[in-house]
Amino acid sequence: MANTYDLIIIGGGPAGLSAAIYGGRAKLKTLIINKGTVGGLVNTTREIVNYPGYGQISGSDLMLDFKKHAESFGVEFLRDVVVSTDFSQEDKVIKTKKVKEFTAKAVIIACGSEPRLLNIPGEKRLQGSGVAYCATCDAEFFKGEDVVVIGSGDQAIEEGMYITKFAKKVTVIVLHDKGILDCNKVSAERAFSKEKMEFIWNSTVEEVLGEESVKGVKIKNLKTGGSSELECQGVFFFVGMVPSTQYLKESGVEMDKRGYIPVNDLMETNLNGVYAVGDNRVKYLRQVVSAAGDGATAAVAAERYIEELNAFKTDIANSYKKVLLVFFNASNTESLEFSSLMEELQREHNEDYKIVKVDLATKKNLAEKYEIKAVPAVIVLDKGKKVKELGCTMDKAKLKAQIIQLL
Template identity: 55%
Template sequence: MARKPLEEKNYDLIILGGGPAGLAAGIYGGRAKMNTLIIEKGSVGGRAFTTREIVNYPGFPDTTGPELTGIMRDHAEKFGCTITKETIKTVDFSDDMKVLTTRKNKYTAPAVIIATGTEARVLGIPGEKEFTGDGVAYCATCDAEFFQDQHVVVVGSGDQAIEEGMFIAKFAEKITVIVLHEEGILDCNKQAAERAFKHPKMNFVWNSVLDAIYGEDSVEGVKVKNVKTGEINDLACQGVFFFVGLVPQTAFLEGTGLETSSRGYIPTTDLMETNLEGIYAVGDVRDKYLRQIATAVGDGATAATAAERFIEEQKDIQENIMNSDKPLLLSFWTPDYDDSLEKVNAVDKVVAESGLDYKTMEADYTRKKTLASKFGVELNDNKHAAVIIIKDGKKAGELDLAGDIASQLK
C-alpha cells in the first residue's frame, strides 16, 4: 500500500522547541503578525515545565514550572501562534524556503528558530540503563513522589542537583548526595548550599563518585567509590537521581551545514543568527554563558525580531531588486557617520538631474546587513557608504563615490 503523501503547510516562522525560549519567540512572532508555528515533541514548557520551584524569574518570586510556562503558552496562543506536538524527522536548510518534515506533515518557512534545549546527561555506569524507570530517574518533578519514605541517592552538586534534591526530600525519608569535591564544596549557588547543609534530610558523601547501581527488579543499592583512596562501599537505597549536566539537542541537525561547538551547542551572533542565513538558535541549545529561563526568554524575543526583519528583507530583495524592470542603484548608508547619507543623496541627485534611466533604492546598513552581505557590501570606519549597480538581479558594479558619478553611469 502506497504511503499517503505528506501534507505541506507553509509558515512565515517555524520554531523548533516549546520551552521558554521557543514560547517567547512565538509571542513575538505572533505579535508581529507572522504566521508562526512551534513544533514541540514533548511537554510544552520544556525542561522548565519539570521544575517544581522557580524563585528567580523576574516578577514571579514564587512560582512553578507548569504555572509559569502555562502562562507563556497561553500568551503565545493569544497572539495567534500555533503549537503542535510532533517529532522532526528530516531537516533541509539548503534553500530559501527551509523544509522540516515529521511523520505526517511537511512544513516550510523562510526562517527557523532552533529552541530544542537540552536533555539530562547519561553517565553510562553499570545499572544506570537497566534500572531507568525502576529506581533510576532524571526528573524530580516527574518521579519524586514515587519515593515516599525511601532513601534516595542524588548524583551531582550543581544548582539543579541540590535544589531538586531538596524537593525530593519532601517525599523521601533520606537524601544522600554523592559529591566529587572536598567536604563543604558544592557547585551550586551559595543560598542553595546553605539551605542544603541545614536540611535535616540532606546528607553528603564527599570525594566520591557513583561506581555502580544494583538490585533485582528495582534499585536496591549503589556502589560508591572514594576518588582519593579508591575504596568502594555499598550504600543501600531505593532510588538514584542523576543531575550531572545537560546535552544539547542538536544531533538531528547533522548534515545540514549548521555549525556547532565541540560540545554540540550552537554559536550565534547577538541577533541569535547562526552560520546559515535565516536560521537562529535560542535558549539552552545556544552556546552562551548563562542558561536560565530569564536569558532564554530574551534570546527568543531577539531571534523572532531578527527573523521578522530578515523575512521583510527577503521580500524587498525579491520584489524591488531581483524583479526590477530597470537597472538599479542600491545605496547603503549608516547613521554611524554624518557623511554617509550625504554621499548617497548626492548620487540620487545626479540620477534625478541627468534623467538617467535608473531605479534607486536606499538601505540602512545597520538594519539591512543580510541584504548587504548578499551583494558583498561591508561598511566600516574607512568606508561609510556604498552604491552598487544591479542588473537582472545581479551585481554589475560599484560606484566610486569620490569620482564623477554621472560619467560612471553613462
C-alpha cells in the same frame, strides 16, 4: 501553502515561547514544533522565585502563561519531532517524524537540552525502574524509601530537598571535600539543615546495583580508591545537561564539540535566517529569564531579516527597471554625501532606473549577499541579478557617464 510559514520555532520552552510571542505580535505567520509538553524542562521545576513580576510560581504554571500569551497572537503549535532540516536555500525546509514537511523564511532553534548520562553500569538498564532524572516527575514513587542523589549543583541539591518530602532518607554523593557543594549558598545552607539529607564526600558512583529494580549503588572514594555499597531503592542523576541538537549534525549549522550552537548578539548562527536561543546555544547563564531574552532578540532579528527578503522581492527582483543598490552607513559622512549625489542624478533620469538605498546598519544581509565590505558602494541589478558594480566617485559628470553607459 498550509505548511508554509514566515517563522518556525523548533522547541517550545521559554526561549521558543518568548520568540513566538514576539513573532506573533509582529504579524509573522509563526509555528512552534515541540516534541513534548510545551514548556520543556521548566515544567519539572516545582518552584520559581526569580522570574520578574511573579514572586513565586511553578514552572508549569509559568509556561502555561507563556503559551497562552503566544496563542493570543495567533501562534500555531504542533507536537512532533524534527528529524531533518535543509537550510541551504532561502526557503528553509523542516521535516518531522510524522512525515510532514514545512517551509519557513526564518527558523529559530530552541530545542533546549536534556540530562547528561554518566553511562555507568546499570544506569540505562534500570531507567524507569529506580533510575530517574526528574524529582518533580518521579519523587513520589519513592515514598518511605532510601534515595541516592548524584551531583551537587543547584539542580541536584534543590531537587534532592524536594525528594525528602517523600523519601525516608536522601544521600547525596559529592565529588568534593566535606562541606563543598557546587550549588548556591542559600540552597547549601538549607540542605545541610535537612534532617533527612546526608552527604558522602570525595566520592562517585561506579555502578547502579539491581536486576529488575534498583537495590543499591557502588560508591568509590576518590581519595582512598576504596569501594563500598549503599543500599537504596532509587537513584537520581543530576550531573549536567547536553544540548538536544543531534538532528542538526548534517544541517550546516555550526556547533562546538559538545553540540552547543555559537551565535552573535542577534542570536544569528553561521547560516542566514537561522537563529539559536536558550539552552542549546553557547551562553553563560541558563535560566528562564535569560532564555526569554534570547527568544525576544532572535524574533526581532528574524522579523527584520524577513522584511529584508520581502523588500528584495518587491523592490528589486520584480522591478522591470534596472536597480541601483546604493550601500551606505548613516554614521559615515562620505557615504551619506555619495547617496545624496545618487539621488540627485536619479531625479534627472528617473524613468530609466530606480535606486534602493541600503543602510548597512539595518540591512546587512544584502551587503553579505553581494559581498560589500566598505561604503559607499553601488551594485547594478537587472531582475535581481548583478550586472555591474559602479566606481564610486563624487565627480558628478563621471558618475553620470557610468550610469548612462550601463543603461
